[in-house]
Amino acid sequence: MTPQDMESRIVRYGDLQPCKTAFIDAHTPGSDQKENFTIIGGGVSESPDQHVHISIPHGFNIGAAGQPPKCRNSLHNHRTAEVFFVLKGRWRFFWGERGDAGEVIMEEGDIFNIPTNIFRGFENIGTDYGMIMAILGGDDAGGGVIWAPHVIQDAADHGLVLGENGKLYDSKKGESLPGGMSPMPLLTKEELAKVDCPSAMQVVGGYVRRYLDMVALAGEKPVKVIGETGIIRDKPGFEVDFITRGSATATKHQHDRPSVLMPVKGHWRVDYDGGSATLAPGDTMSVPENLAHSAQPSMTGEAALYHIIATDDAAGATWKG
Structure with a gap:
């Protein structure tokens, strides 16, 4: 393996290419300044603008989210694993259909193995631009994102519609759903009832590990x-x-x-x-x-x-x- 070959398999932090239109909440106030990065694999972006740095299959995806202070990622669910560690800043992770079932504050180096089948979101509560790095299970990242119903409804009020094909259509750009295409259906009450809603003690105790604790264990x-x-x-x-x-x-x-x-x-x-x-x-x-x-x-x-x-x-x- 030559140094040139290996350099093509290194994504430098300063070379990361963000996508600001990756998800359905890209126009929703409070979430409209976030940046999404797909580093390895196809990721879960709903936008054709998303840049993929390394497309080689690894059995998982690597991505990142960058957000200024007070910017949040809306409540969503995944079918496969989602792990975050904090690279820069101070972050609040929260869960539940409305984000009020529990929360945890995470600092640099902390890691969170977020359970599947729960609605989760996150917010930069620091004083500067923050970055969290992500690991998503599977080469296809589980087939995309499942949004809480109110997120889809809020997005439509600001011009973004998610088609049943998992792609975004932006009325601010003159786009509309193709003929014969229906919008992504909202989860029914029966489907929502099947989404887990664990307590903060269950999640934090079982799925969060602190950087300083791991240093002490090392x-x-x-x-x-x-x-x-x-x-x-x-x-x-x-x-x-x-x-x-x-x-x-x-x-x-x-x-x-x-x-x-x-x-x-x-x-x-x-x-x-x-x-x-x-x-x-x-x-x-x-x-x-x-x-x-x-x-x-x-x-x-x-x-x-x-x-x-x-x-x-x-x-x-x-x-x-």
């Missing part, structure tokens, strides 16, 4: 954050490890499928057969299958990164209420 081996034997015991179709300076090693290893390295603190030098690269927080590196590699901090100071690799588990439901 020793000479990486902390398995999400996995069958992880500190979040789940099988969402991928595993997530947390690596710090003490658990990093110069010994090279390889996997039989692509893996992803995502620094959250410090700079990391990745040595691989054929060359090396240095990653900073916010960078995303796709390591090819069967390529021997290692990752170590390249400077003194605090250093941590998340490592993601697919498993053979179905990217299915995580909530076990």
